[in-house]
Amino acid sequence: MASVATARALVLEAPRRLVPHQFPIPEPQPDGAVLRVDACGLCGTDHELYTGTLPLGFPFIPGHETVGVIEAIGADAALEWRVAVGDRVAVEPLRSCGACDGCRAGAYGRCTRHGLGDGYGMISVDRDPALWGGYATHHYLGPGTMLHRVPAGIDPVEATLFNPIGAGVRWGVTVPGARPGGVVAVLGPGIRGLAALVAIKEAGAAFVVVTGYGERDAARLELARRFGADLTVDVAVEDPAVALKKATGGLAELVVDVTARAPAALGQAVAMARPGGTIVVAGTRGFGAGTPGFESDLVVFKELRIQGALGVDAPSYDRAFELLVSGKYPFADVPRAVADLTSAEDLILLMAGEAGVAPPIHAVVVP
DSSP, rough: OOOOSSSEEEEEEEEEEEEEEEEEEEETTTTTEEEEEEEEEEHHHHHHHHTTOOOSSSSSSOSSSSSEEEEEHHHHHHHHTTTTOOEEEESSSSOOSSSSSHHHTTTTTGGGGOGGGGGGTSSSSTTTTTTOSSBSSEEEEEETEEEEEETTOOOOHHTOOOOOOHHHHHHIIITTTOTTOOEEEEEOOOOOHHHHHHHHTTOSSEEEEEOOOGGGHHHHHHHHHTTTTSSETTTSSSSSHHHHHHHSSSEEEEEEEOOOOOOTTHHHHHEEEEEEEEEEEEEOOOOOOOOOOHHHHHHHTTTOOOOOSOOOHHHHHHHHHHHHHTOSSSSGSSSSSEGGGGHHHHHHHHHHOSSSSSOSSSEEEEO
């Protein structure tokens, strides 16, 4: 068992109140394990939870992009998860009972036993043993956990990209059923936008345009070109639909919107989609934000399909690690900020644009 009796963790007690705590490190139940956290990626959802935009109403340990080493494990869990003490693993945020209709279909975000409310990084500390999130030195893994071995040679900080890259694979390829040879638009040049770009190019897209907004996204759009974008558009100065038509002679059969807090993006997506096209909406705007520029009649006249996307599945995470191992794309070199638990709150504010400087592409908490 661990050489220390307690784990250090950050508890979000209320919006904008992230407080250090200590909790006993438990002995794992037969169907559970204790993970020593190496690194935990920071997601835009973390800021929405931090500010109360997504209120949970109870104190919890944030963090759901966790990579770490199995420190202790119960016999049943070791058999089911096929891991042992000392293995470095990535932890899926969602859990699966494996038996309900949703889980059998691979859509374990709709698991009737666990569901979104039982996802790591969003469970009350009042539920024993409290250590349910990645902003901690130790993380408890309960029944239904889904793990992925981290390939040898992948640094734990870089390995936290398993989550956003997996999202890019599912949102950009799996959900819309992307086909080779098409024209695709990706709205948003953050880490998930870059991941969607990579996944779509790997799926054989003939042309991919990536959009961003203003000076804050200038460096990100330049990076998108390094990742293989055929065209980048600053929507602050250029109409993206016009730019796409000029470059390709037409519009996009698939538009993948991964923007955050960008209410005008949905209208741009509809304008950029060709008749009969598909729009995948994975970025959230915030409830009540509205959708300026959205013309619903165009959805009718173009016979568009608009598909929401939430979460990632196991095959997409496996593909994410394949892409990382391949070294084909410069994920290791993306602008990155790393913070320990004492400065994690500053990192959240930095990534949300509240620090007065342009945020990096990727942020990681290393306990």
